[in-house]
Amino acid sequence: MDERSKTLLKTLIERYIAEGQPVGSRTLSKYSGLDLSPATIRNVMSDLEEMGFISSPHTSAGRVPTPRGYRLFVDSILTTKAPEGTPARSELAELIQDQLSGQQLAPQRILSSAARTLSNLSHFAGVVMTPRRAQAFRQVEFMRLSAKRILLIIVTPEGDVQNRIIQTELAYTPAQLVEAANFFNSHYAGMSFDAVRDHLRGELQALRLDMSQLMQAAVQAGSDAMAEEDEQVFISGERKLLEVEDLSSSMDKLRRLFDVFEHKTSLLQLLDVSSHAEGVQIFIGGESRLVPLEDMAIITAPYEVDGQIVGTLGVIGPTRMAYDRVIPIVDITARLLSSALSQS
Template structure:
C-alpha cells in the first residue's frame, strides 16, 4: 500500500470513529490534507475495498472500516508519542495517571478492593466496560487440618502458601476419632505440603496401598474436596460498566448482538481465554472482533494489558467496547491503569 492509500485509510477510520457514519470521498478530500480529485479518491477507496480494508454499506455511498482495516490502523497508524515530545499530551497523561492513582490509593484499599476499583476506574474513564482478571491463587496448599463436626461430618481446613484459608465439609461413610483425624492431617502435611491436590491424587494412586483402608477413604475424600475448593476460587473476573455498552448503538442495534454481548458477560469462557492469552504477552494488546476468534462479536474490541506483583505477571485488565472507539484515548487508560495497579499491589 502506498502512502497516499495509507493516508486515506487512516483518515477514513478516524472520521468513522468520530462520526459513526460511512465516509465519502468529499469528507476524505476535506480532512486528508491531500490534493486529490474526487475521482482519484474514489479509485483509491475502490482499491482499499478490494483489499478488504473497508466495506460499502448497502444504504450509503460512503465506506466503513472492516476488522482488517481496524487491525492495520491500530498496528501501524496509531503513533504513541513519548511524553517529552508533547507538553499537552504529557499534561493529559499526567492528569490521567493522577486520577487513576487517586482511585487506587487509600488506607482502606486491600488487594481485592484495588482490583474492583481498577475495573470501575477503567469503565468510568473509557465510558465502556472495564474488566480485571484476578491473580490466580496458588493451587498448592501449605497445611490441612481436619475437624470433627459430628459423627460422619468433618470440616476440611486448607491453608494456602499465601495464608488464605478455605473450608469444605466432608461427609464420610464411617465415624473418625479426633486422633485419627490428627493422624490423617499429619500424613498430608508430612508427605504432600507444597503440592497441588491434583498432584496429591496422582501420588495417592501409588501410595494408598500403604495406608489402612479406613484412612485411605478419608484421604481420597479430602483430595476431591480440596481440588474442588481450589477450582471454585480460580479465574475470577470482575466486570464493571456492562450496562454502558447498551448505550453503544454498534453493539446494541439488534437483539442478536445484545444476546451475544450478554453471553460474553454471563458465561465468561471466551473472556477468560482472551485475558489468559493477554497475560502471556508484554504491554497493551488489542483484540478486534471479526479478525480474532476470541472476540465473539464483530463490532466489539477488547484492549488489555497484564499487571504484575513484584515483577511477576499475575493477571490482566482491560476495556471492552465497540470497534469504533477512540483507541488513542483508551489505550493509555488501560496502560496506565495496569502500571499503577502493579505498583499499588506490589507496595501492598
C-alpha cells in the same frame, strides 16, 4: 500504501469512530488536510475498498472501516496521544493511581478496583483475570459441622483462605479431624493437591480406613476449590455495553454478548493467550477467532508481580472505540496494578 492513502484511511476511521456514520468524500476533504479533488478522493477510496480496508454499506454512499482496516489503523497509523477532553498521560496515571490506592491489604480488592477503574475511564467493560497460582496449600484445617459434614479450610501460600464442605460416609470426632489435619500438614504442606493425590496412592494402605477416606475426600474438594479460584475473572461495567448500539442492535448480538460474560470460557481463553505476550494487545472481532462478536474489540495488557507476569487485564468495547484514548488507559492500569500488587 502511500502516505496519501494512509492519511485518508486514518481520517475516515477517526470520523467514523467519532460520529458513527459512513464517511463520504466531502467529509474526508474537509478533515484530512489534503488538497485533493473529490474525484481523487473517490479513486483512493475505491482502491482502499478493493484492498479490504473499508466497505460501503448498501444504504449509504459513504464508507466504514472493516476489521482489516481497524487492524492497519491500530498497528501502523494510530498515535496514542491523549485527545482533547481527556487527561494527559501523567494526569491519567495519577487518576488511576488514586483509584487503586488504599487497597494494599487485600489483593482481591486491588484486582476488582482495577476492573472498575478500567470500566469507569473507558466507559466500556473492564476485565481482570486473577493471577495464576500454583495449586498448593500452606495448611489445611477440618471443622466438624455435623456428624457427616465437615468444613475443609485451605490456606494458600499467599495467605488466601478457601472453604469447602465435605459430605462423608463415616462420622468423625473433633479429635479425629485434628489428627487428620496434623497428618496432612506435616506430610504435604507446600504441595499441590494433585501431588498429594499421587503420594496418597502409595500410602493409603498404611492409613486406617477412616483416615484414608477423609484424605481422599479432602484432596478432591481441595483440588476443586483451587481450580475454581484459578479461573476467576473480575468484570465491571458489562451493562455499559448495552448502551453501545453496535453491540446491542439485535437480539442475536445481545444474546452472544451476554454469553461472553455468563460463560466466560472464550473470555478466559483470550485473556490467557494475551498473558503470553508483552505489552498492549488488540483483538478485533471479525479478524480474531478469539473475539466472539464481529463488532467487538478487546484491548489487553499483562500485569506482573515481582517481575513475573501473573495475569491479564483489559477493556471490552465496540470496534468503533477511541483506541487512542483506551490504549493508554489499559497500559497505565496494567503498570500501576503491577506496582500495587508487588507492594501488597
